Amino acid sequence: xxxxxxxxxxxxxxxxxxxxxxxxxxxxxxxxxxxxxxxxxxxxxxxxxxxxxxxxxxxxxxxxxxxxxxxxxxxxxxxxxxxxxxxxxxxxxxxxxxxxxxxxxxxxxxx
Amino acid sequence: xxxxxxxxxxxxxxxxxxxxxxxxxxxxxxxxxxxxxxxxxxxxxxxxxxxxxxxxxxxxxxxxxxxxxxxxxxxxxxxxxxxxxxxxxxxxxxxxxxxxxxxxxxxxxxxxxx
Numbered sequence: 001x002x003x004x005x006x007x008x009x010x011x012x013x014x015x016x017x018x019x020x021x022x023x024x025x026x027x028x029x030x031x032x033x034x035x036x037x038x039x040x041x042x043x044x045x046x047x048x049x050x051x052x053x054x055x056x057x058x059x060x061x062x063x064x065x066x067x068x069x070x071x072x073x074x075x076x077x078x079x080x081x082x083x084x085x086x087x088x089x090x091x092x093x094x095x096x097x098x099x100x101x102x103x104x105x106x107x108x109x110x111x
Numbered sequence: 112x113x114x115x116x117x118x119x120x121x122x123x124x125x126x127x128x129x130x131x132x133x134x135x136x137x138x139x140x141x142x143x144x145x146x147x148x149x150x151x152x153x154x155x156x157x158x159x160x161x162x163x164x165x166x167x168x169x170x171x172x173x174x175x176x177x178x179x180x181x182x183x184x185x186x187x188x189x190x191x192x193x194x195x196x197x198x199x200x201x202x203x204x205x206x207x208x209x210x211x212x213x214x215x216x217x218x219x220x221x222x223x224x225x
Contacts (some may be wrong), residue, residue, distance in 0.1 A: 004153070032213065034214065036142070041199070042218060043117075043217050043218035043219040044154075044201065044203075044216035046213060046214070049212075049213040060167075066222070089153055089154075091153075091154075093214075096167070097114045097167065098156040098167055098169070099146075099156065099214055100156050101146075101155075102152045102153050103152055
């Protein structure tokens, strides 16, 4: 049974810092991994999708990497801003199943 | 192109009642999935519909049921509501049955059972 773990559960940083959020999964037979952002009480906004054949994806100040063999992904946020404050969720997709989510990392960026 | 829309945004129901939540999928997406997200937790998979048929279900009791219509919109029905059903319900759509191109989520319906 696939399990997804995100570390840390919460993170507080001052504005301008570069930071890394971690995601690990127990079964490496995944089709893809997707990072989402969730503002309090809101739905999920897709940030980056990494296919199993890819190693990383970039969008603006965000960079996500995927190491299938070790069951790990990282989301790197450069030059953090207060507007980045949110919960970040990673989810993996396997054939014949649905998305399996971690519990998320809640990020707070102070000005 | 329109994204995934869900209605209503908020709902308060009494224990034992029944509720119907609605979702319109993103244009071109024929697969719809429903998730339940309790406070402080990641979303949990309820079930998925592909071409009007249920083709996957998570660990939820039969009082959670659904429908998908020919235009790919979907409903989630919950009977005999319990206090623990209070959660954010998320709908997601994806391309043909596989999710290989990623999922697009709606803004969710916040259900409170009192």
